[in-house]
Structure formats: structure tokens, C-alpha cells
Amino acid sequence: MSRALNVSVLIACAVAGAVVMASWQGIVIEDLKHFGTPRNSVIEGDTERTIPLPDGPAMRRSAVIVPETSGSFAFLFDDVSEGPVRYDPCRPVKWVLSPAGMPRGALPMLHNAADAVAAASGIDLVYEGTTNEPASFERELLQPQYGEGFAPVVVGWSTESQNPDLAGAVSGVGGSSAVNGAYGEQRYLRAGVMVLDSEDLRQLAVAPGGEARATAIIMHEWGHVLGLAHVQDPNELMNASSSTLTTWGPGDLAGLAIAGAGPCEDV
Numbered sequence: 001m002s003r004a005l006n007v008s009v010l011i012a013c014a015v016a017g018a019v020v021m022a023s024w025q026g027i028v029i030e031d032l033k034h035f036g037t038p039r040n041s042v043i044e045g046d047t048e049r050t051i052p053l054p055d056g057p058a059m060r061r062s063a064v065i066v067p068e069t070s071g072s073f074a075f076l077f078d079d080v081s082e083g084p085v086r087y088d089p090c091r092p093v094k095w096v097l098s099p100a101g102m103p104r105g106a107l108p109m110l111h112n113a114a115d116a117v118a119a120a121s122g123i124d125l126v127y128e129g130t131t132n133e134p135a136s137f138e139r140e141l142l143q144p145q146y147g148e149g150f151a152p153v154v155v156g157w158s159t160e161s162q163n164p165d166l167a168g169a170v171s172g173v174g175g176s177s178a179v180n181g182a183y184g185e186q187r188y189l190r191a192g193v194m195v196l197d198s199e200d201l202r203q204l205a206v207a208p209g210g211e212a213r214a215t216a217i218i219m220h221e222w223g224h225v226l227g228l229a230h231v232q233d234p235n236e237l238m239n240a241s242s243s244t245l246t247t248w249g250p251g252d253l254a255g256l257a258i259a260g261a262g263p264c265e266d267v
């Protein structure tokens with residue numbers, strides 16, 4: 001059995017929460033509604049940037065998923081008082097593809113994995129096309145090339161020699177930043193990153209049954225992007241070294257439903 005078939009994937013790569021501090025830059029009507037509560041901002045490098053207001057109404061884009069299964073799941077960021085840190089389910093979670101190094105035939109796997117995570121979570125994942133931005137956890141959360149809001153989830157490809165995070169049996173890393181909303185203490189996941197090992201997935205995809213397995217690896221990384229952590233149970237796709245599963249396990253489904261049932265940011 002080749003190493004690729006044994007590919008046990010996946011370390012959780014969660015980006016630390018961004019630094020947040022008060023700011024009064026660019027006062028708008030929402031700021032006046034929150035008079036006395038300073039608008040939050042992030043520091044990126046030497047630059048302080050005001051946290052953007054959410055785009056559109058605070059209404060869910062698709063129904064809350066009611067899981068019919070139970071099992072093991074865990075969250076990467078779990079605030080004591082506010083619960084797990086999740087994406088805002090009232091806004092689309094946009095994702096872009098950084099195609100450099102992508103194995104031939106991988107695009108349908110990416111879309112199938114995104115469809116699987118959207119269906120299980122009730123989060124509206126919207127593909128926005130390709131980008132020249134490399135997939136890196138060093139990225140800035142707010143980038144003018146993507147407009148006013150947070151940068152979309154970036155999905156890209158790398159190799160062990162280019163990215164030490166992919167050393168050994170790790171076939172991908174994924175995660176998002178936990179960032180305060182425009183006001184107050186509630187945190188949301190933002191600007192996720194997924195880096196896939198192009199060599200591992202290229203080898204895996206050409207093996208018998210490998211395409212489904214490679215898709216499952218991408219699903220696992222999406223789980224991290226939506227805030228899920230590893231679990232011990234080998235019957236869950238969020239197990240750190242699952243190597244045979246090709247569909248969500250019962251705990252994965254329960255966890256993803258919760259990941260998609262977070263609070264909407266309402267300013």
C-alpha cells in the first residue's frame with residue numbers, strides 16, 4: 001500500500017484570534033446606534049483596520065440543519081460564555097481557489113467537498129472563482145482585492161518542501177481566524193485557509209477509490225475551516241488520521257449542524 005493510500009491526514013491548523021481594539025475610524029450610522037460602544041478593529045502588521053459591518057440582513061440563508069445522529073465532535077475555539085466560535089450563518093461564506101499546483105481533475109473534488117459541507121452545516125458556501133493569492137495562514141484578513149468585507153476562504157495547494165505544515169503524512173491543513181464582530185465580544189470565524197498537499201492528493205486520486213478518499217480529506221479540512229477540531233473516534237471524518245472513511249460520521253454531522261447554527265451578526 002502506498003504511502004498516499006495510507007495518508008492520514010490532517011492536523012488542525014487554527015489561526016489565533018486576531019487582536020481587537022477600540023477604534024473610531026469611519027463613523028457610520030451603525031456606530032451612532034452603538035453610541036458608547038466602540039467599534040472593533042484588527043491590527044494587521046502596522047495597520048489598524050476597522051472591522052467591517054456585516055453585509056445584508058441578519059436572516060439565515062438556509063434552514064438550520066437538525067442532525068439525526070449523535071457522536072463525537074469538538075470545536076477549535078470555544079468561548080466560555082458565547083459558545084463555539086462559528087461563521088455567521090446569515091451571510092454567504094465565500095471561497096476562492098488558488099489554482100497553482102492543483103492536480104489534474106481535482107476541481108470536481110473541491111466542489112463536491114464544498115457541497116458536502118454546505119449540506120451538512122446549513123452554511124451557504126459560495127464559490128467566487130480563482131485568485132492569485134497563495135493559500136497561507138500568514139494572510140491578511142482584510143484585503144482590498146476582495147472588496148469591503150473579510151477576505152474569502154482561500155483554498156490552495158502546496159508541497160512538503162514548500163510548506164512544512166504538510167510534512168509526513170499530513171495531506172492538508174485548514175482553519176479560520178476567530179475575530180470579534182463589528183461591536184462587542186461575540187466572535188465569528190473569518191477568512192479561512194485550506195492548504196492541500198498536491199503530491200499526496202495527486203497520488204491518492206489515481207488509486208482505486210482514491211477520488212472519494214481525496215474528497216473526504218478536503219471535507220475534513222472544511223470541517224476545520226468551519227471550526228471543528230479533531231476527535232478520537234475513528235468512525236468520524238474529523239479523526240486526525242482517518243484513512244478509509246469517505247463520508248461524514250455521526251458526530252461529524254452533529255458537529256457540522258452546530259457549526260452552522262451560530263448567531264447572526266446583527267448591527
Ligand SMILES: [Zn+2]
Pocket residue numbers: 009010011012220224230240
Ligand atoms: Zn485535521
